[in-house]
Amino acid sequence: MSGASQVAASGGSARDVFCNSVAGAAAGVFVAPFVHPLDVVRTRLQVDGVPSGHKGSVIITSLQTIIKKEGLKGLYRGLSPTILALIPNWAVYFMVYERLKGLVHSHGWLSQYHLRNNRSRYKLLFDYIHQHFEDYICWKPNRFMYTWSFDLIKRLMSLDAVDNGDQVSTGTNMIAAVGAGAAQAITTNPLWVVRTRLQTQGIRPEVVPYGSVPSALIRIAREEGLRGLYRGTLPSLVGVSHVAIQIPAYEMIKCYIARKDDEAVDQPGPVNVIFATIVSKLAASIVTYPHEVVRSKLQEQGQGGRDRYAGVIDCVKKVYRHEGVPGFYRGFFTSLLRTIPSAVITFASYEGVRGFLLRALLPDEKLLQSHLALETPKELKRE
Template sequence: MSGGAGGTSRSTRDLICNAGAGAAAGSIAATFVCPLDVIKTRLQVHGLPSGQSGGSIIITSLQSIMRSEGFRGMYRGLSPTIVALLPNWAVYFTVYEHLKGLLHSDGDDGHQLSFGANMLAAAGAGASTAIATNPLWVVKTRLQTQGMRPGVVPYTGMVSAFTRIVREEGIRGLYSGIIPSLVGISHVAIQFPAYERLKSYIAKRENTTVDKLSPGHLAIASSLSKVTASVMTYPHEVVRSRLQEQGQARNIAPQYSGVMDCIKKVFRKEGVPGFYRGCATNLLRTTPSAVITFTSYEMIHRFLLRVIPSGEDKYSETHPNSNSNSHVKAQKANIDDANEVRDSDIQQSQSQPSKQTSFPLGNKERLTSRH
């Protein structure tokens, strides 16, 4: 019974640690890279700014946003981003760790999951978070791009965006772009297994364990895995952003009828480079974001594991004498056994004097040794 209670406590503790660390890490990263996220989203949806002839696209875009929308414009969509990331990373890390645990129990050696098993866990977690948080990402995209559509009545905030999307487009509007979002599971299915492998490789090189890697080593593993996954899967983000954004123009027919129509039109109009529009900005945003997210998650998770007591700790606190009592009982049992053997030896020596004469020191030595 106590073992079951301890297992339940550990399960609850793991859930709290995974969810808390994931939500906190995602919020920190989102706040840090929000200006780059705004630029990336606008490049995905609207392409290069008009009149862009040279210089840094990022600097030019930042100057344009500051000039037309002020400092607040660089943090468009931050509220829904954080609101989305709180459940996003909380659900993701929790489901990911849970699935890894299930896959470990299905015959794994308990040390290292295979690359395929890691991909399966990452894909399952990615599907859960995509379905749960897609409406929040739609709102974020609309808020970040509405400043570039002067002919559209702007949303006044996150709640306004939600209510108007539901009223004007129905529930379907909140799930626009869900198909490319699900396709985007391939991103985390590459990133997380790569991250796990890199951590294991670095730990072996440093002759340590994965849970003792320094923040610098975690930063290296997270950045390399993120760059690899981003470059391989970026086109789906362009398609997703365009499908999510097109519904905000009122009295204008949607430009794309679906995923395949969007892919055909982007390729016909812009070629392959069109699918990588904003990729450089995205890497500048997602790489530090991944470093902050993963490193923060690992550090916060370790901290929470130290702060939040496990089921065994709580039991020892509520029953402080349990271990000492058992120890005293064990000592008492040993003493009783010794006394029984001693009495038996004395009785035997008294009833058999000839044997005592033959071995005069045997019983005395045994009695002395037992004391």
């Protein structure tokens, strides 16, 4: 394989990075306006529970109450930070995901690193942290999001799975999904805090309303410090398990259908994308939804100087004590009505935009050949 081909295979060419980032950002923008009203309802149900005295459908009752008290504007509270968060959210996610998946697959790291006992694993972890201590202290964001965080995961992997030819293994997809999800959560958490505050301020009359997204960010930072902007980060990182289930499941289903229908894996049909998205999203949501309830409660608190929960564990204990297991699934069906169509639009948009860009842009090797063809012999001789 040529050097250019190796780069392309690892998902690291400028063309691939550009296509993955733009497709991810476009997918985020397309989906937000369609499902935002349900997102507002879901967030309020997670924070405050079911309204007392409601009749009929909780979703319809909640929508009617919001329109009656706050107008149509109330259904779109927090839309600006949602869009601002979704653009880097999906751009970062799909870019990092494809990059990690390509690197793990092309270099065969899953089959190269077999740590046979815990002692060697702990020793390797200690040696790695010691060697990169300066990077931890300096807290270099780019290196944290990608280089040494992925390198550490790679070295600690002791899976026995081996990639089979061009087929990307489930372990590879899981590594890529977890790494991309962590980068996504850390990068965009402040915007999700603002979104949650804007969506719930309609039911908090005692709190001075937030204005624009920039003013909300400044006010939260001034009143609550950096901690306020990163409320709910820990449950968000725990929520990486959601994509660790959803994305590998999506890839597995997509590959299975492609083999069955004799289609190209990178060019799935719309029906196949929809089916793979619905099944994978439903499975991931059932397993990981409780972390969203905890995250919303932690992100919402702090308005008006009120802290009802001391942290993640305290929040989990109080929700279980007062509401039991159902408390961790408040707004679940509302969430499904929002997240499944959202996921379908997101993945369909991503696959469509990415496929269009990959077809529209010349591959790296063709670009190089066309560039060399334009060079004069004199220029080539000088080199």
